[in-house]
Amino acid sequence: MGDLQRxxxxxxxSQQAQVFAFNPNVPLKSWLRTANMLHREAEAYLRDGNFAKAYMMYMRYTLLLxxxxxxxxxxxxxxxxxLQLKKAINGIExxxxxxxxxxxIISNEYDKWIAGEEKRKERREKLKGEGKRTRTPYEQHASHDPSLSAAGRVLxxxxxxxxxVVLAQREMKRRDAGRLATRQAGVSAEEEQERRTAGFWDNWTHDLAEKQAEDDDLFRKQMELTRTKLDGTDDTHIQDFLQKMSRGEREMEAETAAYQGTPAAYNYPSISKSQPVSYEAQPYVSRPEPPNHPPPPPPKEFTADLEAPERPSKELYSTPPPSLLVTQPQDGPQPPPKISEMPASPPPSSKRLTFAPAAYLENGEPIRSIFLPGQLRQEFLRIAADNTRRGLEMCGILCGTAVNNALFIKCLVIPExxxxxxxxxTENEGDLFDYCMTEDLLMLGWIHTHPTQSCFMSSRDLHTQAGYQVMLPESIAIIWYIQTHQPPGLPHILHCNETATFHxxxxDNLYTGAEKPAGHVFESDKLEFEIKDLRPGNKN
Known part of the structure; x- marks a missing residue:
């Protein structure tokens, strides 16, 4: 039971899926949001090829309903x-x-492990006399975590x-392009929801193998860059190459879907599949390299640096990457055609890249890392500026998605x-939920201002945050307040002459918040995000 690789x-x-605290005092509306969240998380894990975690989330969703x-x-x-519950139950099939x-798929992986357990047992017997290190609580929880079950590489x-961030943005571009192509093909929103994962099984072996090969290739280059930095050599050209490569991959996937009308990640049965194009790359196959091998050439080159059409309803904010000059490959090999039927065995899981949870709660519930766009807070303050001048609070919803067992905020939604x-x-929450459903977004937290108060969470704020954490334990809350003076905590304590143990x-305002506290939230200026304003008169 304790082997992290098992x-x-x-x-x-299934047993883990049944372990969750159901409280009938929580409104049914909140539980329906939780069910919807479980369903979307299951779909995200399925697309990542994390079958164990997808099975657990689907099972928990079914048990809850x-x-x-x-x-x-x-x-x-x-x-x-x-009515919402009835609709959800009708789609349970x-x-x-x-x-x-x-x-x-899960059974096959487990049976393979059992078949090799005898040899592993022999090796353990040989090392038995050398003593065994006591595992930390984190390692104990990790050994039972479905998200890490049979993972090939845990980072x-x-x-x-x-x-x-690079892996997440590439995957999010792939999903966005798939939704855009589906809608251009005339598929209704309801049908799109029902069939979001239906096309996955048509080409799942090829798609997962291709994605895993790309992840493996990018990871290898990242490690190569790290080793170069440690050696003290000049790595500017490698950094530029990695930035250009990641941007080119993302744009190629979006352009392929947008201009050919083919979803990059979803392959719905009713959408005709396009023929492979010459500039798609073959899945990466590792080969032995001689010592002191120089940095490999770019694995992908494209015919033009085209820009996929953007939806006019959203504003995009990001740190622009450097420009990319590309050339036409000569007589490149043609990739194999898509497999139309589900194969007998899954792709090798040894290549699946997974990010380990940042921590585990006392009950073993994982807390995944959350990535927050670096410019999002300032953009929210800009939107809230009019309310702030009038002394009125304002809130926004932090929405995103799960990729490789980490969470990435990609959209700031301003609700009515x-x-x-x-x-x-918030009012008219139906619009908010419909938008999140249509765009396949998870509500990962919220942000609001305190124009007339200090930086703290009121009792109402705590109840609001509890509602988010019922749906997602990693949910975060951000509070902005206008600081007119330095918090007097340290100067006041230094001038205090009281000597009693308790006094x-x-x-009241003794504490100063840390700029970057340790935890499961990371900011990245490289992470793109969009703004969606749902307020009447501001909808875009």
Whole structure:
């Protein structure tokens, strides 16, 4: 049970799925949001090829709907929630189908591990006399974490922030291009939701192998760059190459989908598939390299630096990467055609890259890393400036997605809201939920201002945050206030002459917040984000 490399069995994952605290005092509306969140997280893990975690999230979603929510006391008095629950239950068949397809994949991985356990047992017996290090609580929780089950490469997101952002932005571009192509093909929003993962199984072996090869290639180059830095040699040209490569990959995937009408990540049955184009790259195959091998040439080159059409309804903010000059490859090899049927065995999991949780709660619940765009807070302050001048609070919702077991905020949504000097209450939440559903977004937290108060969480704020953490334990809250003077904590304490062990101080605001506290949240200026304003008269 303690081997970190051991894949979990279907039975073990199912048992974990049943362990969650259901409280009927929490409104049914909040539980329906939680169910929706579980469903979207399961889809994200499925696209990443993390079948164990996807199975667990799908299973928990099913148990929540079928075993708990149908008995919720609010069903008798909340008609809208009752209709939403009925709609969710009507779509449970697609979830069951995914569970049935994932189950043999997990079983195969577990059976392979069991088959090799005898040899591992012999090796452990030989090392038995050398003593065994006591595992930390983190390692104990990690050994039971489905997100790390049979993962090929587990990395610390905090130590590989640039890599995490590059991989996430490439995957988010792929998903966005897929949704755009689907809508251009005339698929309705409801049908798109029902079939979001249906096309995954058509080409899953090829798509996952291609994605894993790209991740492996990028990781190799990142490690090569790190080694060069440690050697003290000049690495400017490598840094420029990595930036250009990552940008080129993202733009190629978006352009391919936008101009050819083919989803980059989703392959729905009703959408005709385009023929492979000559400038797509073959999956990377590692080859032995001689000592002191120079940096490899760029693996991908493109015919033109085109820009995919942007949706006019959103504003895009990011730190612009350097320009990229590209050339036409000569007589490049043609990639193999897409596989149209589900194969008998899954792609090798040894290449799957996963970011380890930043921490675990006492009950073993993982806390994944969250990446926050560096310019998002300032842009929110700009939007809230008019309210701030009038002494009114304002809030925004931090939305994003999961990639490689980390969370990335990619959209600041300004909901319709009623603002006072002490509160900001969201209104017409249906628009917010519909937008998140349509754009496949998770609500990862919220941000709001305190124009007339200090930086603290009121009792109302704490209850609001609890509602977010019911859905997602990693959820964050950001509070902005106008600081007119330095908090007097340190000067006041230095001038205090009281000697009793416990004594009172004459001021309340003693504490100064740390600029960058340790935790599971990382800021990155390289992470792009969009703004969506849902307020009447401001919708864009």
């Amino acid at each position: 894949p979990l069995s279907v039975k073990e994952i 079928m075993d708990h929510l149908q008995k919720h006391p609010d069903l008798k008095k909340d008609r809208d929630s009752r 697609s979830v069951i189908a995914n569970l049935e397809k994932i189950k043999p 610390d997101a905090g130590e590989h922030q640039d890599l995490a 809201q009623k603002c006072t000097s002490d509160t900001c209450e 009172q101080h004459s001021i």
